Amino acid sequence: MVHKTKGVVLRTVKFGETSIVVSVFTELFGLQSYLVNGIRQVSKKGTAKGAYFQPASLLELVVYKNEFKNLQRIKEYKWSYLYQHLFSDIFKNAVALFAIELLNKCLKEPEPNNELFYFIEDALLHLDEASPTVTANFPLFIALHLAVFFGFRINDEYTEAKHYLDLQEGVFTEEQPQHSYYLIDREAEAVSHILKVMQPSELEDVKLNQDMRRRILTALEGYYALHVPDFGTMRTLPVLREISN
Known part of the structure; x- marks a missing residue:
């Protein structure tokens, strides 16, 4: 048909x-x-x-x-x-390729998922018109919100007391995890901030330096590897790190 x-x-x-x-x-x-x-x-x-x-x-x-x-x-x-910019702007293209690779690694079966399609479509449209700050924060936004569609979202319960983000369990906690897959303090707080972002334009208000973005992205790569079978490593992530220098 x-x-x-x-x-x-x-x-x-x-x-x-x-x-x-x-x-x-x-x-x-x-x-x-x-x-x-x-x-x-x-x-x-x-x-x-x-x-x-x-x-x-x-x-x-x-x-x-x-x-x-x-x-x-x-x-x-x-x-x-x-697109007006996404294919010609080197940084935006690298961010788009990161988002596409992450999605591709998570998709395992040919099952319809309208909500996921609309999320990706909307994200790419916003990325095409995004400011430099929004573009820089975009990989974090994609990585944190995409997880929701595959059943391993991080529950946003960050407080000054719950300042550890346990990436193995996907929760904020008061106790230091007994493994190496966690973020702490400012990086955990930054994740909480981005989890509250519903529209990509709001990423303009997330003030992070490049080193912090890289550390969080590296941790989130590990987070996906813990929750997605045969995830491996992201080929686009080293490129993204290099371009964002």
Whole structure:
């Protein structure tokens, strides 16, 4: 059957001489893989169709859906939204790629999740127009709020007494955890602040230096590794650290 759906591109792999296999998180079907033929050829107008399938691209798709096949096909595609800055701004692009890799590592089954799709779509739209401060804080926002959709959210109960964030349990506590997966004091308080942020524009009020952001992000990578099977390490995180110098 043929369906219309929006999708965000997660990953593209070359297939043969001119084709690709693209992983897309779709509004209707969740995670899907599509074979797109002839996409790596330059058209008569001199444009490369492959530009549509960059990670983080937001597309409107007309797709074939066969329940008995793992690899589907796309009938039509066009931009759902054409970014003004995200593909050309090096820092914003690095943040977007971080968000996409994190999402891709968490998605395990092709199950529909409309709320998650709308969260990612909205986040990327905000990132495209974000100020430098919002952009710098964006990876923390994504990492902390994405966890909610996969069942291991951090309960925001930070107080001056509960100044340890136990990343193994996902709770703030008064007692120092008996393991190394925790944040303390200012870093724990910063996590609490970002957990309260509902709209990315509010990240403008989160005042952190680059060293603190890096330490929290590294800790959150460990947090995901504790809660997502076969999570491994983030390939985009070292790039993000380097660019944010």
